[in-house]
Structures are given as structure tokens and as C-alpha cells.
Amino acid sequence: MRLPKFDYVAPKTLDEALKALTAGGEGCRLLAGGTDLMVKMGHGLTAASLLVAIKGIEGLHGIRFDPSKGLSIGAATLIAEVAEHPDVLKYYPAVAQAARKTANTQIRNMATLAGNLCNAAPSADNAPVLLARGAEVEVVSQKGTRQLSLDDFFNGPGQTELARDEILTQILVPPAAKASGASYQWISPRGKVDISAVCVGVNLRLDGDVLKDVRIALGAVAPTPMRATEAEALMEGAKWSEALAEQVSAKASEESRPITDVRASAEYRRRMVSVLTRRALEEAHARAVENWGV
């Protein structure tokens, strides 16, 4: 098929972008790195009459860290920048881990973290850890600004809570609590450079010897990245033990709703949710113990 004709604007400010987006109407799409959008358009899976490119908007770039407020990642920030940023590496190692694992060098140098979320692929590498870390997204339209939890962001494959006239402007991740830890675990058929067949993000905190703020997020095992809330509940307020980690992981596996596709069978995915959740819990726990004195 022929790539249909479309218009392209590259505004310099957020206001201009919002204006263009609102005026563009139904066929308008936001363009960040384009690593998903352009491929979809080329295959006729997404139609667009107008692309509004946001990479030229200065204010959407950059990573800011404030020990009391946490991390803010602008919508035009590259995944490569997230993966290598010193503050992310130091205070959000699991977030950096997921970013580093996303696609390959060339894609990370084009694609944005916000784009990875807005594309809303069930397998999006950056979603599970951000969900586990309780991330929020800031969303702006001409009508105003709202902030919503990432938990409420994904509606289905390729579908999010964003209204047609809204732009996701930044991703906000709270600072790590004392004695807390997070982890990202994934599995893929090819080893080093591959889309995840299953991925898991975990966060937890130690309050004395009791586990708190347990958050378990699963990728590529449901129509959207999902929280395993029943598994979390099993661990919340309990004391750490390997047996408990096993039990919680088995529960997460039960909660997952995978399908069979070209990358893995549903049965294998379910098994891997259990293995990866346990590993993520172990790593998060170890990091929490390590962070005790921080």
C-alpha cells in the first residue's frame, strides 16, 4: 500500500502543539521518536492526517531529580537518556535497567520513554517498573493540566486514557522510600536484544521486618501492563521468607492472563511470571536490605 499523505508540524512550544492538536481533530497524532508510529503507519495499522512532532519543544526535554519530590522525565526525553542518566542510575536502578533493556541502541536513541508508554504495547519494557514504582503522568490540554496514576493510564493494546486533545508532558516517579527496593526482570527468546516475552517489575519496602508498599507489575501477559494485586496483598504486611516469595509468585502467575503468540505460549508465559516475579522480589528485597541505612 501507499503511505497516505499527511501534514506535519513541528511546534516549538507546548502551547503551539496543543493548538495544533486541537485543531487537527480526529486524524491528528503526536510524533515523538516515531519508532512505533511510523512503522504502524507504513503498514496501514494507524492512519494520520496530521503529525505533530514534539521533539522540538524545549520544555519537554530533560530529566530532573529532586530528593524530596522525586524524578521527572520530560515527554521528549530519549530512552537512551533515561538509561544513562546518573540520577536515574543511582536512585532508580530498576527504571534504568528497564530503559537499558528496551529494544536496541539505535531505537533507544530515537524513541522516548513517554512514547513507549503511550504506544501502550502490553510488552512495553518500561511500564512494569514504573507501575511498581508508583509513577504518575502529567497530562496537559488547552483546558488545563491533570495528573493521573500510571495504574489508570492503560486501557488496552494501543489504547490509553489520553484524550484526543491531550499531551503527556512528563512522567513523575516518587523518591524511593527508606529501606525500599525495586527490580526489573524479563525473558526473551533471543537473549541480549529482544522484545520481552514476559517482564515483571516489583517494588517493596521494609518496615522493620515487615514488607510494605509491595507492588508487582506484569508485562506481556495481559492486554495491558497489569498489577498483580492479589499477589501484592499476600505479601503486604508479612515478613520476608523464600516460601512467601514462592507463594506470592505463584499467585501472580494465577492472576496473569497471557495468550499464545509467535513469541511464546500462554503456558510458558504463565510459568515465567512465577519465576520472574520471585526473582524480582528477591532482588527488590536484597536492594531494600542494602538501602536500610541510606
Next chain:
Amino acid sequence: MQTYAIVGKNVPRNDAEAKARGAALYTDDLKLPGMLVGRILRSPVAHARIKHIDVSKALALPGVKCVITGEDTPKVKYGNWRLFPDTQDEYPLAVDKVRFIGDEVAAVAALDADAAAEALDLIEVEYEELPGLFDTGAATQEGAPVIHEYCPNNISVNRKIQYGDIDKGFSESDYIREDTFHVHAVSHAYLEPCSSLAQVDLDGRITLWTSTQTPYIVQCLLASTLGMRENDVRVIKPFVGGGFGGKMELRPFEFCAAFLAKKTGRPVKFTLNREEEFLTGRRRHAMTLHSKVGFKKDGTLMAKDLKIRLDGGAYNAMGPTATFLCGNFGAMLYRYPNYRFLGEHVYTNKPPASAMRGFGAPQSLYATEVQMNMAAEELGIDPVEIRLKNAQVTGDKIPDVATISSCAFKESIQKVAEMSDWKNKRKNLKPGQGIGIGCYSFISGGVFNWFNTQFPFSAAEIRAYADGTVHYLTMASDIGQGSDTVLKQILAEELGLRMEDIRITSADTAMTPQADLGSWGSRVTLMAGNAILDAAKKLKAQLFGAVSARFNLNVIYELECKDGRVQAKGRPEKGVSFGEAVAMVQKANRGEQVVVRGAYTPRDKGLVTPAFSFGAQVAEVEVDQETGVASVKQMWTAHDCGTVINPKSVEGQLNGSIQMGLGYALSEQFVMKDGQTLTTNFLDYKMPSALDMPPSKVVHIDSYEPEGPMGAKEAGEGLVSPTAPAIAHAVHDATGYWCKDLPITPEKILDGMKQNKK
């Protein structure tokens, strides 16, 4: 061991700098004034009769210059096996029927890619769907639908090899095992998608620039499908980004480019996209291999009975050769006193399989090597020892098929065991760790003239100049494997020249001597190398004559070309520079240019090849016992490729082979549903990346092949075979699971481990 000035040295590749700088021009980089863009319409159904095609809407689209279907063409069938015209089963564009999803139905030439793409959507084709056959079992069932009318049972080729007394062999065996293996189809996944550009000259002759391994084959078959004379078609091979067997036939887009160029009078270029490559490009044969082997208690091989069914897909392509070679490789590596082979090539409604690096060996040797490791375990013999006991040696014969003229197989096995610390490693592995061995043999080009050429298999022309340079012309095709460099090294060595003294023109069918069958079957170094030596011998005779006359040398003197001079051996003062010697010859011939031609065609070398390579490889693997993910930690290889012409080139071949073997063993596969390929990009087709490469150590065993140029034989393909069985063995060592059904996926490993625990 003979010492050489240039052969055996790490001479930098001819093309390295141009490729590194992006200056190398591949077919798709070429542009001609007025050039049109071509696209192919492909069948969306696996098996159907074409009832009607309406191209009128496509033709009416602005920008579209021409649309063709099979009905517009001369309808000449083609195929590489010209010696047996029955096997030529393919039309450039479908006539009456389509046989796989992706079969070529129509072609468009338009002013730009957008118009061409849109035109495809406007061609209306009415199909009457027929039942599809998607595996060899269904295709060979009584009463199965017929894919090609000429072939009512869908078995297009069968090959037999038999010697010794198979029944006696088994009756005298103490231990017999029978196993069925399934090996899967994989993609060549060359980095340069196929591309062709055709132009018609003032006299109506065709020039085709094309991404091919076999310019001569394309020239001949293109001429016949167009109804033209061979000499009216000129094929030029620009830089090619890999072939691995996937670019060694005439392809429909080559025909369409030429045919549309004739019809429109304008140059026409086709370039396939990656999706088309995965969907419709050739692939390695999937096979079912049933192998029965018998041993004495002490591990001595007594008999082997091998039955193979190849899933050929919709057309024969290079399937007949693969069928025969499977049987040949089934008898290689070890001494089977009694052997029987039956190979059947079966049509199915899937993309055609064809030649791919190893050409039957990766499949056949997977069964051989895994079974050998299984037998060793059950007989309680070290896998290294059982191999040494049965290994072929120089002089061994496969009756009526081949004689092995050089063989350092035993040395390779011993060396790889030593390098990998095999005995100690095996004893000291932790849970989840494993070590395994696999071996290979391969051909250095084929001797069977299936293409039915009237020319020598390889030819060389050398033009010598008084300025001390030579111009070497050959149809041999460098497709990224580095043959231009290696052949120049051989010539430079032989003439005592430097690399920079040699200009090379290669793979232009109108300018280089007829013929060369192309780059496949690891034939180029041996065959084109021998053609060079033949030509050089004739040149040297002339130069030596002139120098001998000039210095009034006693006839018993030996002469040599060395260090840019032509001189008496041991008496360098009795000699002149190479250029002066050429000038003397030219003067003696009253100005006639000094030109010599040489050729090579294997003779009296059996049915298979002039020379076999051998080698052994050990893999160390770690299996995550919870996820089933196997990662290869280290590879060791010891091999016999005869004289190593360019060590870095050979190491490059080894690394590429390991990368390909890794994918074959662990991750690559076409996921198919009802004839539809679902894995049509590199996201889902899991080819290992550079980051997945394990560390690797290699030793080239010192050996000499009498039939090879300066003792050289193949190094390009054989090395791809041992990796999968070595990994399978190591996975077994780590988990207890024997994989008889490639690829070795994490899911299969976990299931296998579960079954072992029961």
C-alpha cells in the same frame, strides 16, 4: 610446510574500506535516468487456480507505466537443474495457478514507489482456492491434492545411495538405535535485500545489475525466459550484501525488471523489502530424518540406514541438489561399512526451500552427530573416543560417490578436545552447565553438472602489462565472503606480485571469461583458484621463455616469479622485473597484448566434490533451569580447510557460521499458520545479534589438499554444521534433554527436563 609471501597472510580485504565508509554501491544504490520503480503482486492464498486478473484500474492510475501478468510473458519455465528439464517447474509470473502465499502473480512499473504500491492494490485477481498442503505428511498421503500436474504424488525428486550389505551390517551389530529428527526451516537473512536493475540498450540487448551469487546462471535463465540469446543478456554483480545460498537462482523480480524494461524502454528497478524477503525468500529445507545406526559394543560403526524427507515448498529450486547432498553427508565423517540412503523431495504449499549455507549438511549432520552422542552415552564410551574410532581418514572412499583426498578429521577432534579441556571439563560441571561436541565435513564445490553448462566450471583471464601490473578477469562472485581478495592473493603469490599490482574485474558476464558457476557450495577458492593457476602457468611459460632466451640460460634452470621479478631460481641476477619480462614477450610477439586464459573443471573426482573439509567443535552451555533459557558460554573449533589463504577471512567465516548455527540451534524459526509466514521482521524472526555471540577459539589444522590451489579447500559453509549438534549435546549434558526437534527453545528444554524427572 611451504612458505608463502602473501598466501596465509592477513591481507586486508579489498572491499573493507569502501564498505566501512559507505562508499560501496549495492544494486539498490544504482540509479539511471528515467528509471521506473517495480513492485510485485503476490498471491495471498496458498493454493489456488487463477480465474481472472483485471489490471485495468492499476493501469489507469497516474504514474503507472506498465502492468504485466503471466499471460503477457513468453511462459517459459526455468530452474537451475537444466540437465533435467522436468525439474524446471517455475514460471517468472504465475500461469494458471499459485502454489504458495507470496507466489508472484503480476508486476508493476511506475514513476515512483508510492504509485507502484498503490497500483498493486488496484489489480483484481479472482482465485478459485484449492486445498493447501502444509507438511510432507499431508502432501504424500494417498489422494492428496496435486501441486504440480506433472508430479501426481508430490514427490518431485528421489535419490538413493547404497553400498555394502545393510542387513548383514545390522545383524552383526550389538547395539542398534533408531531415531526420527525434525529440523526446521530458517532464513538466510542476508543483510542486503534482493535488488535488480534492468536496462535495454540501443540494440535491444539487456543489461541487468543484480544482487546475485550466480551471474552466469541468471544470464542463461533470464535469456531463456525472455526468449533471447544468452549473449544478448549481460549480468553485472555490484557489491552484494550476503547470499548464503538464497541468491543463486533466477528470481522473478529479475525477469520482471528485464521484461518491463523491454516493454517500457526505460530502466526498471525492483528492490524487495524485508517483509517480502521473510515471506517469500528462499529458506533452508525443513526435513524429517529417520536414521537407524548399528554399532559393535566397542563403538565400531556397522551400518546406517537413513531416510530423509525434505519439505521443498512450492517449487524445486535447489532441492534436488540438497536431496542428493543429504545422502552424501549422511555417509561422511565416519566409516560406515554398510550404508543406505533414500531422500525424497516433497512439494508443499509453502515458500520454496533451496540452497542455504551447508546445503543439506546442517540437517543431515544434526541427525548424525546427535545420534552419535546418544549412542556414545548408551555404550558408555566418551563421545570423543567413539568419533576417533570411526573417523574417516585420507584415502577413504564412499563407493561410487567420492574419494577423500585429504582429511585431518582425527587431528581436529583431538585438537578440539585438548583446547576445550574436554575430559576435565566434563567431570567438573555444575548443575545447569553442559559441554557438547559436534563435527562436520563439507564439499569444496560440486562436480555434478546439473546446470549443463558447456563451459569450464571456472575460468580466469590474465592480461599482463609492461608496467608490472596485471588485470585479472573472472566471473567468480564476491558476495561478501571475500573471494576477490583471496583470489588476488593466490594470483599475487603465483606471479610474485603485490596485491596493488593486480586490477580485478569480476562477475560481469559480458566482460569476464565464460564461465563461472557462481558462489555456492564453497567452490570459489578451489575452482576459481585453480583456474588462476592454470592461466598463470601459461603466462609464466611465456615469461620464462623470454627470460631464458635473454640470459641464454641452460635448459635445466628452474625459473621463478618472485618479489616482482622473473628470474632463475637461486640466480636472481639472471632475471628482469616482471614488467620487463612482459615487455620482452610482447616484443617477441610484435606488439600483441600478453593475455592468457585458464580454466578448471573437476575431472575424475567422483560425483560430489574435488575435496572435503573437516572439523570439530565444542560448545559450553549454561541452562537456566527455571526458565529453560540456554546461553552459550564458549565455543572451541579445530578444523581442516587445507592451506589457509587468509586467516582473518577464515575466522570471519567461522564467526558468521557460529552466529548462524546459534540461531539455527536456539532461536530462529518461521512461525507458520496454514502456509502463512507470521514472523516477517527481525523483531519476531529471532536472529542472534552481535551481543549474543559467545567467545570463540579456533585452531586451523595444518593440512594440504592436493586438488586445491596451494593446498586450499573450503572454509565457508562446513563450519555452520557442527554448532547446533554441539549445543544440543551440551544442553543434554546440562539438563538430560535430547533435542530431536529443532530449534531448542526454552519451552522444549523445560518440558524435556520435566519428562526426565518422571
